[in-house]
Amino acid sequence: MTHDPVRWLWAAAAVALWCLLVAGVAWSRARARRAAAARAAAMAPDDGAGALLVAFASQTGLGEELAWMTASSLSDAGVPVRVAPLGDLDPEGLRAAGRVLIVASTTGEGDGPDAMSGFARKHMTAPADLAGLSYALLALGDRTYADFCGFGRALDGWLQRSGAAPMFDWVEVDDGDAGAVRHWQHQLGVVTGHAVRADWTPPAYDRWRLAARTHLNPGSPGGEAWLLAFEPVDHSPRWVAGDIAEIGLPGEPSPGSREYSVASLPSDGRVEFIVRLMARPDGSPGLASGWLIRDLAIGDPVGMRIRVNRGFHGPAPEVPLILIGNGTGLAGLRAHWRARSGQPHGGVWLMFGERTSASDAFLDGELQAALASGGLTRLDRAFSRDAGDGRYVQQLIFQSTDELVSWVDRGAVILVCGSLEGMSTGVHAALEAALGADRLLDLAEAGRYRRDVY
Numbered sequence: 001m002t003h004d005p006v007r008w009l010w011a012a013a014a015v016a017l018w019c020l021l022v023a024g025v026a027w028s029r030a031r032a033r034r035a036a037a038a039r040a041a042a043m044a045p046d047d048g049a050g051a052l053l054v055a056f057a058s059q060t061g062l063g064e065e066l067a068w069m070t071a072s073s074l075s076d077a078g079v080p081v082r083v084a085p086l087g088d089l090d091p092e093g094l095r096a097a098g099r100v101l102i103v104a105s106t107t108g109e110g111d112g113p114d115a116m117s118g119f120a121r122k123h124m125t126a127p128a129d130l131a132g133l134s135y136a137l138l139a140l141g142d143r144t145y146a147d148f149c150g151f152g153r154a155l156d157g158w159l160q161r162s163g164a165a166p167m168f169d170w171v172e173v174d175d176g177d178a179g180a181v182r183h184w185q186h187q188l189g190v191v192t193g194h195a196v197r198a199d200w201t202p203p204a205y206d207r208w209r210l211a212a213r214t215h216l217n218p219g220s221p222g223g224e225a226w227l228l229a230f231e232p233v234d235h236s237p238r239w240v241a242g243d244i245a246e247i248g249l250p251g252e253p254s255p256g257s258r259e260y261s262v263a264s265l266p267s268d269g270r271v272e273f274i275v276r277l278m279a280r281p282d283g284s285p286g287l288a289s290g291w292l293i294r295d296l297a298i299g300d301p302v303g304m305r306i307r308v309n310r311g312f313h314g315p316a317p318e319v320p321l322i323l324i325g326n327g328t329g330l331a332g333l334r335a336h337w338r339a340r341s342g343q344p345h346g347g348v349w350l351m352f353g354e355r356t357s358a359s360d361a362f363l364d365g366e367l368q369a370a371l372a373s374g375g376l377t378r379l380d381r382a383f384s385r386d387a388g389d390g391r392y393v394q395q396l397i398f399q400s401t402d403e404l405v406s407w408v409d410r411g412a413v414i415l416v417c418g419s420l421e422g423m424s425t426g427v428h429a430a431l432e433a434a435l436g437a438d439r440l441l442d443l444a445e446a447g448r449y450r451r452d453v454y
Contacts, residue, residue: 052079052192053097055086056104057151059113060244060259060452061309062176063105063140069200070101070138073185077194087115087445091128091162098133099167101188102155105140108420108453110150115311118445124154130162136191137170138184145420148174167191176256205248205303207233210296211270220359221385224277225328226293227263227363230304231270238266241335242312242415242452245271248303249288258288261332261417261452262306265339271306274331274362312415312452314339320346320412322404324427326353326393329418330362332452336415337375347377349407351400353393353423355385393418394426401434408435414443416451424453 052074056067064085071081086102094100105113112120137159139152149172156170168187173180185200212229245260260273277293278286285294296302314321314336321340323333330352337348350367354360360383361367370376380400382391397404408414416427431449432440443449 050080051082053094053100054081054083055089055094055100055102056083057086057102057113057116057119057155059105059107059115059311061307061311063103063113064310065307066138066140066181067101067103070103070184070188073200074188074192074194077189077192079192079194085115087113087119089119091123091130094164095130095133100133100135101138102135103138103140104152104155106142106145106147106149106151107451108424109145110147110154112151112154113311114444114449114451115447116151117441121441124158127158127161127163130159130164133159133162133164134167135159135164136167136187138173138181139170140173140176143174148172205246205305206235206237207301208271208304209233209301210298213293213296213298216274216362217354217359220355222276222327222355222360223279224293225360225362226275226277227272228275228292229264229270229272230302233301236266237271237306239271239306239308241265241314241339242309242332244307244309244452245273246305246307247288247292250291259307261312261329263331263334265335271304272331274328276328309452312417312450314415315413315448317343317345320407320410321348322407322412322414323348323350323352324393324397324414324416325351325418326423327418329416329423329452332417333415334363337370341370341373341375346411347407348375349378349380349412350376351380351382351393351396353382353384353391353396355383357381357383357386357389392426393423394430397427397430397434404434408439408443408448411448413448413450416449416453418453420453424451 054067054071054074056064058064058067067083071083074081086104107113137152137156139149139156141149141152152170152172156166160166168191171180171184171187181200208230210228211231214227216225216227239262243262245262246257247260248257260275262271262273264270264272275289275292278289280286284290312332317340321336323336325333333350333352337350340348354362361381367376367379371379380396382393382396383389384392414431416424418424428440435443440449
């Protein structure tokens, strides 16, 4: 044991800094919870007695938004309600509520939202005592994935095995299907005995115009990737790194909307995102990407809104940040390192994978400038089609395990953005190998491992 007072002082300073970083993450999460609690308090009696519980399990924010829309509609109809994240509850709290409406998202191939990992591990491995609880479930999913609404179905099975009784058959929503959501609204009116508005107001899109469109990967062996920039028209939007742009598609009747990770900040004066040109089975351009890349002219108007995606917000600047992604997922990571530009921060490490260094080194000039200025602390890239490289982004984790563990030990938050198939599962497996499965779950529960994958 050393008796050198200088070394003791350095050790004490390191421990104090680590505690400060952890406290910063906890403070950010507590602030979000306080805001939600204040919003819910306006709908429920002062003591919460008799209020109908609306719980949500959300990955990208859509589930949370639908939960608040459910609560607002019921409150407008005279039903006292309260809203809470399902992951913050336990079987005793559910049973005490008596009645609960649950909005649950499925992410990936049948998985629950990251924030539900602790709940699933602690409570859903065996039946609980939920006798006397009545519930209804709105399950969100996408039929293009094999295990459609897999988490919602697992949750429904656990509730019933635990003795809870459904108020009505659960409602599955395929990719935001408006008809399924309207069915949910109708059933709410039936079970509560209060008229609920027949249709929730469609998204109130703001006016924007296309300002610029830049081809990021000419000559790439993969699909074209474009950086699109839109300027607001007659409004001043606010958002933070991690939020999502929802853009309305043209057509009558409207074919819906698409969501893109926002790659810019309000200080840029415009919203930017990266779009890959998709192809239909017949080879024609995809509906959304073809319109945005091929049809929309510079200056043309679009309807768009920026939606809060709390599950992918970053930590305080002093907290170390590890960004991992591939392809167009760079968009969802870009705003995070840019948000720290020009200020002291705890470090930003970007690991990114694409096909070739010659054509697919997206935003290379910007990345090199960020490294030179200190906006990025470290940059590791993998190019799977390059002779002499051939790596995918998850292999960067395997090759830097000791450094990654060191960053996490210092309180780092890990953000992953990009493709669901291949990348996200490979990165998750690599992180489990580096950190251990239990520790990675602990990080997810603490909000220190967050994903925006699609």
